[in-house]
Amino acid sequence: MPRLLPPEPERMNEHQQRVYQAIQSGPRGRVRGPLALWLHRPGLAEPAQALGQYCRYDSSLPPRLSELAILTMAALWRSEFEWWAHQPIALKAGVSSDIAEGIRTGGPIEFQHQDEQVVHAFVKTLVETRHVPEPQYQQAIEVLGRDQVVDLVGLAGYYTLISMTLNVFEVEPPDATGPTAFGAAG
Template sequence: MKIQSRLTSLDDEQMSDAQRAVLKDILSGPRGNLDGPFLAWIHSPELADHAQRLGAFCRYHTQLSLRLTELAILATASWWRSQAEWQIHEPIAREAGVSADIIESLRTGKAPDFSAADESLVYRVARELYDTRRVSDELYRDAVDGLGEVAVVELVGVLGYYALVAMTLNVFEVRRGEAPLPFSEPAA
């Protein structure tokens, strides 16, 4: 899929040895492509290396199920109105079991109607953290009781990492192909 951005294109001749090394790590890892924020981060190979390792943990190795991780990612993409993040993760979330109604509610900025308690907790933590920059004592207790303390720590990591992804994609206007954008762009 063609990826567009406002970044300078890099080809093999322009890349440093450090960029080539981190590109090799990214391409040989679970992602297998230079999609999303890596298009930007490869310009700073040290950032790309650290970020791709953190991202691999957040996406593939937390105590959260893929369904809950993808829900957290879509909540983040929605809050940041991150076009490419949504385009990349919406089909993954759907495949992982996030319902079409929840996905559409998130895309349109409406509070979803959850039937699963764990999904509700993930959304409530994400929303309260993004809206207030804190999590209340009551919600914290509910989240730890419902998800476990380690999973709550990891959920905050997932939200933070994907906020970094969203900011990167927004600043560098990363777009995937010619597909319609999921969010309207703010007026300039």
């Protein structure tokens, strides 16, 4: 059971209802997970959902790379809900199941595309060391370009917020009844 449940739509104030409708009528098509929890504070939910919409749907990163970065963030944060929500999207966007499995387990990964290796290594280094060394930064600029590197950093920041929210409030996937993506039973 999560520590915090979303506010009930019929009990939301005008600001909460406006943000709820913006999320529901946008590309996500529904309100769940951290977005639903943030509705307790619509002043947080409104800009956060707009940033999330940009990171997922409007950034310069193609879906294959953004979803790869999201899976990397989910694994690094051990965010079960985020893994559950994005693993099928990542596969559909072109991330191979072998790469997804390597990210999930922390095992060896054989990347077929240099841009995927760069995205994964960049995000992993950034999260684990809180810094990206100059040679790695230059490689990312050469392979991805400035705009995609800027968007990648923004995506990592947004999915840190997502993962923190999910982990603090103990939001689990709807079907969390057995072993989870990262080992513990739900």
